[in-house]
Amino acid sequence: VGDALKDRFDGASRVMSNSDHETSVQRNDAAPHRIPRKDRYRFQLRPHNPDHKSPGVKDLVYLEPSPGFCEKNPRLGIPGTHGRTCNDTSIGVDGCDLMCCGRGYRTENMLVVERCN
Template sequence: PGAKDLVFLEHSPGFCERNPRLGIQGTHGRQCNDTSIGVDGCDLMCCGRGYRTQEITVVERCACMFHWCCEVKCKLCRTQKTIHTCL
């Protein structure tokens, strides 16, 4: 290793499976991004186990307006979202 290389003295524990003794939650049930190649991507985060895709309805505040003085009023909007969850 070079002067700027990071050296690990112990093996890093696996993050895929739950390990309560080490405080590792595992990735089962976590939401992932099916188009990302980064650490949030389903392929990497789900550790090759695959993922489930589902459509959900989300209710959020929207079209918020400030009313003088000191009040914000919003509507409630329903939107459909696609989420991906590790198996």
């Protein structure tokens, strides 16, 4: 399941919403028109890039790109990754390659001596 979701995430495409349903409904205050539940949220998704095909029902899409988390952005409450401790042997999100966003990093070896009871 995780691999399938990751594949969809990697292939997600940016789209724009084309919601003309609201304008196509004629409003009449004397006799309000109720929209059937199945049609209430109907809208058209168009690819942001006109050269791409329209998304299918199982495609993963997004409306806006995610903000960058490498650099500090106080307006969005993003602290950035500068100065954080990373794991240089990890390939996960705590790994230095990913966390340092390609800026490089310094390693520091520490010898810790603790007393045993």
